[in-house]
Amino acid sequence: xxxxxxxxxxxxxxxxxxxxxxxxxxxxxxxxxxxxxxxxxxxxxxxxxxxxxxxxxxxxxxxxxxxxxxxxxxxxxxxxxxxxxxxxxxxxxxxxxxxxxxxxxxxxxxxxxxxxxxxxxxxxxxxxxxxxxxxxxxxxxxxxxxxxxxxxxxxxxxxxxxxxxxxxxxxxxxxxxxxxxxxxxxxxxxxxxxxxxxxxxxxxxxxxxxxxxxxxxxxxxxxxxxxxxxxxxxxxxxxxxxxxxxxxxxxxxxxxxxxxxxxxxxxxxxxxxxxxxxxxxxxxxxxxxxxxxxxxxxxxxxxxxxxxxxxxxxxxxxxxxxxxxxxxxxxxxxxxxxxxxxxxxxxxxxxxxxxxxxxxxxxxxxxxxxxxxxxxxxxxxxxxxxxxxxxxxxxxxxxxxxxxxxxxxxxxxxxxxxxxxxxxxxxxxxxxxxxxxxxxxxxxxxxxxxxxxxxxxxxxxxxxxxxxxxxxxxxxxxxxxxxxxxxxxxxxxxxxxxxxxxxxxxxxxxxxxxxxxxxxxxxxxxxxxxxxxxxxxxxxxxxxxxxxxxxxxxxxxxxxxxxxxxxxxxxxxxxxxxxxxxxxxxxxxxxxxxx
Numbered sequence: 229x230x231x232x233x234x235x236x237x238x239x240x241x242x243x244x245x246x247x248x249x250x251x252x253x254x255x256x257x258x259x260x261x262x263x264x265x266x267x268x269x270x271x272x273x274x275x276x277x278x279x280x281x282x283x284x285x286x287x288x289x290x291x292x293x294x295x296x297x298x299x300x301x302x303x304x305x306x307x308x309x310x311x312x313x314x315x316x317x318x319x320x321x322x323x324x325x326x327x328x329x330x331x332x333x334x335x336x337x338x339x340x341x342x343x344x345x346x347x348x349x350x351x352x353x354x355x356x357x358x359x360x361x362x363x364x365x366x367x368x369x370x371x372x373x374x375x376x377x378x379x380x381x382x383x384x385x386x387x388x389x390x391x392x393x394x395x396x397x398x399x400x401x402x403x404x405x406x407x408x409x410x411x412x413x414x415x416x417x418x419x420x421x422x423x424x425x426x427x428x429x430x431x432x433x434x435x436x437x438x439x440x441x442x443x444x445x446x447x448x449x450x451x452x453x454x455x456x457x458x459x460x461x462x463x464x465x466x467x468x469x470x471x472x473x474x475x476x477x478x479x480x481x482x483x484x485x486x487x488x489x490x491x492x493x494x495x496x497x498x499x500x501x502x503x504x505x506x507x508x509x510x511x512x513x514x515x516x517x518x519x520x521x522x523x524x525x526x527x528x529x530x531x532x533x534x535x536x537x538x539x540x541x542x543x544x545x546x547x548x549x550x551x552x553x554x555x556x557x558x559x560x561x562x563x564x565x566x567x568x569x570x571x572x573x574x575x576x577x578x579x580x581x582x583x584x585x586x587x588x589x590x591x592x593x594x595x596x597x598x599x600x601x602x603x604x605x606x607x608x609x610x611x612x613x614x615x616x617x618x619x620x621x622x623x624x625x626x627x628x629x630x631x632x633x634x635x636x637x638x639x640x641x642x643x644x645x646x647x648x649x650x651x652x653x654x655x656x657x658x659x660x661x662x663x664x665x666x667x668x669x670x671x672x673x674x675x676x677x678x679x680x681x682x683x684x685x686x687x688x689x690x691x692x693x694x695x696x697x698x699x700x701x702x703x704x705x706x707x708x709x710x711x712x713x714x715x716x717x718x719x720x721x722x723x724x725x726x727x728x729x730x731x732x733x734x735x736x737x738x739x740x741x742x743x744x745x746x747x748x749x750x751x752x753x754x755x756x757x758x759x760x761x762x763x764x765x766x767x768x769x770x771x772x773x774x775x776x777x778x779x780x781x782x783x784x785x786x787x788x789x790x791x792x793x794x795x796x797x798x799x800x801x802x803x804x805x806x807x808x809x810x811x812x813x814x815x816x817x818x819x820x821x822x823x
Contacts, residue, residue, distance in 0.1 A: 269358065282348055285397070324386075374387045435448050461529050479503030486499065565682060586685070777793065787806065
């Protein structure tokens with residue numbers, strides 16, 4: 229083989245290799261993505277959109293301050309979601325087929341064939357530096373696609389786009405009557421026929437107060453619920469946009485109900501509500517002042533605003549912003565409850581540990597005090613009519629770490645006085661208000677009025693191993709039971725033991741005695757509790773010589789028996805726990821046949 233042949237085959241091999249390389253490179257390129265109908269459209273950049281249906285008026289919306297506003301055929305807030313949904317669909321629109329302008333030039337019936345001679349709708353969108361017009365034609369034969377034209381080309385796209393095109397302006401009008409989240413207001417006026425109520429608050433999250441016709445605490449829970457219902461109102465139908473039309477047929481010339489929201493010098497936002505449409509009491513005509521539209525909304529969501537003044541008043545006597553750390557009580561005696569650093573409460577000046585459950589019940593009873601009647605502006609000479617000249621009970625609630633002197637109202641969370649002058653009726657008064665509240669007599673009875681009621685219900689806590697013997701007196705009989713050790717007992721008087729295990733458990737229960745409730749303290753008529761010298765008496769005698777004695781009386785209304793103990797040298801009457809009472813009856817009662 230000569231040199232020329234060698235060079236020829238070498239060049240041919242290099243050329244073939246290059247061809248193969250380039251072909252393989254091109255053949256493995258990733259296929260390009262789908263071509264968009266409107267490749268330059270960016271939904272978030274669109275500032276203007278117009279939809280011109282085949283019949284009806286053009287619908288035009290403009291983006292202002294991030295929200296869409298209808299400008300044609302009338303000015304009205306638009307549904308942002310509906311406008312954005314159409315723009316997003318247009319931005320992502322991809323064709324199933326494309327018929328170019330060159331191909332269309334050879335078809336003189338193209339406009340009629342594709343439904344573009346009279347389009348279903350024409351959509352115009354504008355964004356900075358870009359403008360597009362989209363004509364929507366007829367559906368394809370199967371009906372799941374539709375023809376549309378942009379700049380001379382016809383595209384076949386999914387017919388789902390038709391569902392997003394408004395047929396009239398009402399399809400794009402905002403159906404919310406009021407957006408409270410975007411409305412700053414600190415005054416609210418409600419005019420209900422001839423009645424008017426005004427509310428005011430100091431800050432956005434501050435509680436509302438009644439301002440007119442009286443200054444009083446408002447029912448913020450009810451007001452908040454009524455506002456939420458108001459915000460949830462949705463327009464059921466747009467009735468008319470005639471700015472010069474007669475409002476009388478709708479009951480809006482002099483509205484039945486009007487709500488005005490205001491803050492500072494800003495113009496108020498006013499909602500007006502009129503009559504029910506004929507034959508549909510579920511709806512009511514409504515109008516927002518400054519807008520021409522008369523609409524219908526659900527009547528039931530407005531029910532709360534049609535109430536009386538007292539319906540808006542806070543029915544609870546207390547609405548504390550902070551928990552009290554000290555409670556001064558003047559009732560059957562005078563005492564204070566003071567919370568310690570560890571969270572426990574003490575009864576002062578008596579020095580007793582307070583019962584945690586009783587304190588919780590008392591605070592719950594205070595927080596749930598509810599007015600059954602509002603008696604407005606009671607002056608000093610009228611207080612005897614409600615038993616409030618010399619209240620039967622008074623609670624003063626003070627915050628933590630206060631060094632203020634008694635009576636300093638700046639440090640008082642609440643000061644409540646309670647009185648009664650009629651059977652079954654009770655009254656209460658806050659010192660910071662001129663009103664008197666009627667309350668249920670049972671609510672007053674739930675409030676402790678004596679220091680002894682607050683004492684820790686643990687009577688004593690002893691070790692069973694410290695018990696020397698148990699002495700029982702009953703109807704002139706005496707029984708003594710000596711404890712020999714754990715679960716070992718011996719009778720030192722005539723008779724027999726029933727069950728040493730049960731006896732041990734019963735005595736252990738008496739060693740860790742807790743009152744079901746305290747009933748009285750100090751000198752009292754023992755007979756009213758069924759306490760007599762011949763009643764059941766049980767004495768726990770300790771090895772150190774101490775004695776703990778229980779005298780049992782009659783049954784309380786709860787079914788639990790009364791019992792008397794001596795603590796700090798004073799008699800205390802309590803309701804004895806029922807479960808332990810059954811054990812006492814089983815193992816410590818002297819049998820009738822024992823002499």
